[in-house]
Amino acid sequence: MIGTVKKAPGGRSPLLKQIKAYIKRPKTALERFKLLGIPYYLILLVLVIIPMILILFYAITTPNKDDAILLTLNNFIAFFQEEGFVGVLWDSIRISGITTIVTLLIAYPLAYIICDYKLKKQALIILLVSAPMWVNMLLRTIAWKQILSTAGPLNAALGWLFGMEPINFLGTDFAVVLGMVYIFLPFMVIPIYNNLSKIDNRLIEASLDLGASRKYTFFKVTLPLSLPGVLSGVTMVLLPSATTLVVPRFLGEGRYFLIGNLIEQKFLKSGLWNYGAAISIILVVVLFIILFLTKKVDRFHKDEEDD
Amino acid sequence: MDGLQRHVLIELKDLTKSFGKNVILKKLNLTIYENEFVTLLGPSGCGKTTLLRIIGGFERADSGAVFFEGKDVANIPPHKRPTNTVFQKYALFPHLNVFENVAYGLRVKKMDKNVIQTKVTEMLKMVGLEGFETRSIQKLSGGQQQRIAIARALVNEPKVLLLDEPLGALDLKLRQEMQYELKRIQKETEITFIYVTHDQEEALTMSDKIVVMRDGDIHQVGTPQEIYNNPVNKYVAKFVGESNLLSGIVKGPTKVKFDGMTFECEQQGFLKDQEVDVMIRPEDVKIVALGRGKIDGTITDVIFKGTYFEIDVTTANRVYAVETTQEYPIGKEVSIRFYPDCIHLMEKI
Amino acid sequence: MDGLQRHVLIELKDLTKSFGKNVILKKLNLTIYENEFVTLLGPSGCGKTTLLRIIGGFERADSGAVFFEGKDVANIPPHKRPTNTVFQKYALFPHLNVFENVAYGLRVKKMDKNVIQTKVTEMLKMVGLEGFETRSIQKLSGGQQQRIAIARALVNEPKVLLLDEPLGALDLKLRQEMQYELKRIQKETEITFIYVTHDQEEALTMSDKIVVMRDGDIHQVGTPQEIYNNPVNKYVAKFVGESNLLSGIVKGPTKVKFDGMTFECEQQGFLKDQEVDVMIRPEDVKIVALGRGKIDGTITDVIFKGTYFEIDVTTANRVYAVETTQEYPIGKEVSIRFYPDCIHLMEKI
Amino acid sequence: ERMMGCLSKETLNIYNWGEYMDSATITSFEEKYNVCVNVSTFPDNETVVTKMRLQSFDVIFPSEVAVQQLVSEDRLEELDWDKIIITDKAGNERHFDATNDLIDPLVAQLAKAKSETGFDYLKYAAPYFFQNITLVYNTKVISKEEIEEQQWNILRNPKYKGAVRESSRDAFMIALHQLGYSSNTTDLEKIGEAETWLKEQKKVMGSQIAYLIDEVIDDVPAGLYDAAMVFSGDAFTIMDANEDIDFYNPSVGTDICWDSMIVPKNAQNKELAYKFIGHMLSYEQGLLNTEMVGYTSPLKDVYNDVIASLEDPRLIGIYSVITSETDEVYSFDLATKQAIESAWARVKASS
Amino acid sequence: MKIKKTRKFNFSVIYVILVLIFCYAPILSLVIFSFNSDRSLTNFQSFSFIWYDKLFNDGQVMTAVLNTIFVAVVATLVSTVLGTLAAIAISRMKKVMRDGLLNLNNLPMINPEIVTAVSLLLLFLSLGIGQGYLTMILAHITFTIPYVIVTVYPKLREMDENMVEASLDLGATPLGTIWHIIIPNIKTVIISAASLCFTLSFDDFVISYFTAGTVNNISIYLYTLRRLEPTINALSTIIITGIIIVLVLSNTIKHKKVNDNEDED
């Protein structure tokens, strides 16, 4: 790879010449517009790509006694050998999977319903749904802790309504999932709503016209067409919920040890940066695989991208 | 006349529809027979789409009724009506391929797989798109998409096919091709077509019956020739083709006065001294040598139109549009004349 | 000829342009004079827009050059060229009102406020939209939007106005009105118009000069009449109006053989026994009583087109399309004939 | 405008636990020296160690745990006690005298640590708060006898809802003590036994156990937990808030700890740092801080005055930080620390 | 998706209301406790403004609030401007480049926060940049700018491409075109991108924590508090009230505008 870029001895590289010619050539307006992205490309390069390379570098190395650096895959192997760690990964995926599904089940009908409303009302509801994001996430989580605790209003309401003994919701999957659903709901509602509101109403009418019932139309037309929105919603919920630290800590009574905690533990508590980096890489790879598989489901979206 | 023998398919009775304060359809009545190619012709916003949507069941009339073979269908939802629609911008399902788009209606009916296969293949053949089965909809040209939209509707063997400006988005050449194609399909399938357009050439070319609409009213219903040759009023005359329109006064059973002169005409049924609209089609105006015609004028514009020249003759009272196959130089002084049967008198509106 | 006296405004020399592997323009040469109404006519995808965009400076040619009054403009960006463009879908600025849309180009030039006021008002008057100054763009009809787009371009007093299918989105009636309007504006302002369309009627109606394109090639350049009456080949003939196209063999200086018969014709310049394409316009085919013409046939289709009937006459060898003002019943046996000057011979392509 | 004002003045960067000093002490320091104090906060010692690599602070308030590690990494300045001037109870400005000004239990622990490990804290760190780890329990639910009998095992009794500190060292400390080992053991086998003990605990307790950090301070008085291991300083706040709660120092042993003020080698403003340490070791500031935080002051005068002002014997007991022979002070060993961290990760990951 | 539905009215309204209750239950709770006279977030003692008082008078809290706002404002400004420009650039690219960049753009959004945080930390460490406002702002730009692009870019794609060309054609320079044509047309998405940036930056803990140096922000302050105290509830109450006021105002103003326009016709 590197060899091909190197200058041939003697003559100047034709590639370099081409690049120079390209730079010198007067720009059309379109090309000028492309230059606007330069600061962003720099940000991408310096603040995204290079740091990721650093992480990768840490993941595949191990510091030696005499300050030398050794290439190794041990960090990765260790993760899979360590008792329970694969389970942690699985647990994170399980929790974030459930969260994503529940969020989707709440968000989709909401987005679907508000699409029927007048435009102004639609905007208002979307704003209302996203406004809580302005309140610190930690605070919102703590507020849930207060609501869910044995002395909280939820138990009070349950007791008053059904005469139930107070239940300690904290530390249960229910509480953790509820907290995550709450935090990530806007990230699911907005893309789905954006997508649904763009679906051409005539397609729905065409389906009805061809004899399909409303239900059939929903499953065969509306739903498949809204998959891109669902997909970006899923992306925006699945990934952060797999790694969030706040919700499990405050609503999970500390019993939830998820992959984010593990990474944090390795980096910060143990100071094992190489190991932490390796786990990060594993996590990113697993998430990408899941994302890729989810995308597979959406064939139509892929077709569109192919154009 | 022959309507008596033919089977009445759809009847609209006093249909009225408003959106908010705007009355879109005004007590509209119309009878449509089996196996007819009916065109709703009218300018943008006159209510054509609204009428079609009421027939298709997508809108509900405020008052009045729609009868399908004698039965009021007010409470029948779109998916249970014997109609299918071809939407203006096709409204094909982008997530399904060509075959699945066409098969959609059949799948809804849970037809046997083999039957579906046969029917869809047949239909694709009919619209000339065999072999496109697995293509993605997005990869078809406008004309091809249009054909798929028609195939998708027709494969359900509706009693009535509703077409809302189906050719509006196509370019001229393709539009002309598709006009013939649609006419052929209608003849082959013997399905009633209700076709919406604002293009009078299209209407003339394709229809058995033209319904000229304006502002939610029907002005005239008739065959293309009736509409073109005997428009009931200035509005219809203007909408269906180029014409010279002027005001005249009836001076006798076959006499009309305009431009300060009295002309012989054929038409009758007007009172003496009644004010009427007079229509003379440009192709009916004859240019003759100066002094040989009734009105004198000067050639002020000549446009080559391929088959003919479109010529403006400016006379003392007005500019006459003339269509002729002969070219005249601009500035030439000429006379014009019309035959009595080319002067159409119409009620003022 | 008179091009020698006229001032050359734009010259295209060996223009070539590809997108990826697709060659869109193939060594194209064209000269455009001052104060001309030039139409680029060709089917969808033939490269008309691409050519216009190269002239406007939005695309860069791969090779070849564009000269404005003798100067190569390769490196002049669009905002410094003496051209202005009217885009197909108007591309009006939705956040600005009518006045500000039209004033945009002048504001960019930092003109004096009063001058802008005067110029814009004048221009709005010209396109018939006085009093619309403060209207929001979204509240205009298609035709009005189109006028604003034209006004916005013209107010900058460009040397050349480029129009890319400016009437494509309008309905027929409006399109016809705007055609006259545009022609009038061009005459008034004496600006060179380069007009793109795929509608041959539009091209014939408006142009001083038509450039017929196909697949990135120019097939013919000429006045509407030259193009219509003397197409250089089958392709041009077919594209510019309906026609009967057939293959023939030249049998002498004024003789051509087709359908098994030899016909007199006017055209010359072909070798004996050379294979040629023969074009006969439908309006040049005359229907006569059976036995009175050269070829016998049966009437198989009659379509009323308003000014004329379009009739299919099926003969032993082919179906002839005929346009005539007289109606014939379907099934009638007739003969057809053509005058020698109606038989056009063209090089095979 | 605060941020603006600080641009022009000399600035002291403090890195402290959240809510660990009375803001009046900062204000008075700022006024006294016409400087600006910028306070950043951290949630645990490990973060301090990490963050110090990247960032220079002038005064940091880590626990004894981190002090040893930082010294081993040669990142701490040796304190120049001559530069530390305090204002005593009488209002006199003078040098700090460790043996007389510090409370006795602390002096004893410092001496013990020095003799056992050879590590002299005072060389690097000025004590800030003093405490031990203790058990608080709800006397309405758990009897004193039961807790005396079960010791730390009360946190392994599924009958009671218990809370363990979410900290590897603290968790292993109780396991090791309960198993009869030193909490500073370097024997990996013993650590392994402790790991099993903790895993067992997690398994047996199920949803009855919680791993918490500072939430206990609110959650225990609210009755969410029957027993919890906490710092004595936090126990003070807890017991102050709910009179049903008492504390117990398990006789099998617990950890003694203190937080200190240190000056890192990469500090930018060492002179001011010394002034600040002196300020914080002064009587008045010590009193303000202990009153605000509730932790035990290592300053003898402050300590005595606080105890004198308390009435509730429970609170007096917890404030005085009663230590016993079995109690230990953390001693740093990198390998052991990492072994414990890894083991703790496995405990948390186990199910 | 219109087609009249009459039956579903009740169900759908109830559903929307339930979701909104879900969204606002914790908000309501924290608003209530911002007026608690006690520090507790579970036991309401009596009504008081002490936490509002503390919010504005406690130097540390106020510094954290100001730091948070400062960083959020700067990061939002930079991200929005650079992100919008980049989105414009990307929208003009060929498919291959475009897709590549957009995928790369997703990286910080997909990456777990902790990984982003650590990777930035490693970067600053290896570059030897001292931590402080600069690093924190850079970090905030890193994780907010992708959201600007994903918000703004689709709108740009929707925009009539010819509009840009029309502006150039009328003599405007490329920059003039961006300012006079593109920006006004994508104003709404730019605003929503900016507000998204602001909330993300405002809310961030993990990345801030790793890159903040001596700069404390609200999240760090909150996280390192041993016990939560209602000062932050007070702050949140103020924010939420602000949002509601803006919502109400913008709705009434829009109302007025619409009416004005209708009068005009």
Ligand SMILES: Nc1ncnc2c1ncn2[C@@H]1O[C@H](COP(=O)(O)OP(=O)(O)OP(=O)(O)O)[C@@H](O)[C@H]1O
């Ligand atoms: N859902 C609706 N709400 C309010 N007004 C409507 C609605 N649908 C149509 N209209 C109005 O009703 C009138 C008739 O509309 P319609 O679509 O039937 O016209 P059309 O004849 O089909 O016109 P076009 O040729 O432009 O399609 C128009 O003025 C239109 O603005």
Ligand SMILES: Nc1ncnc2c1ncn2[C@@H]1O[C@H](COP(=O)(O)OP(=O)(O)OP(=O)(O)O)[C@@H](O)[C@H]1O
């Ligand atoms: N930016 C581009 N990238 C790749 N191919 C392009 C691009 N622009 C145009 N083409 C291709 O170049 C060919 C000519 O396009 P052009 O737009 O010039 O045609 P046109 O004659 O204007 O057609 P129409 O009448 O449909 O507008 C088409 O096949 C088109 O797909």
Ligand SMILES: [Mg+2]
């Ligand atoms: Mg319509």
Ligand SMILES: [Mg+2]
């Ligand atoms: Mg084009």
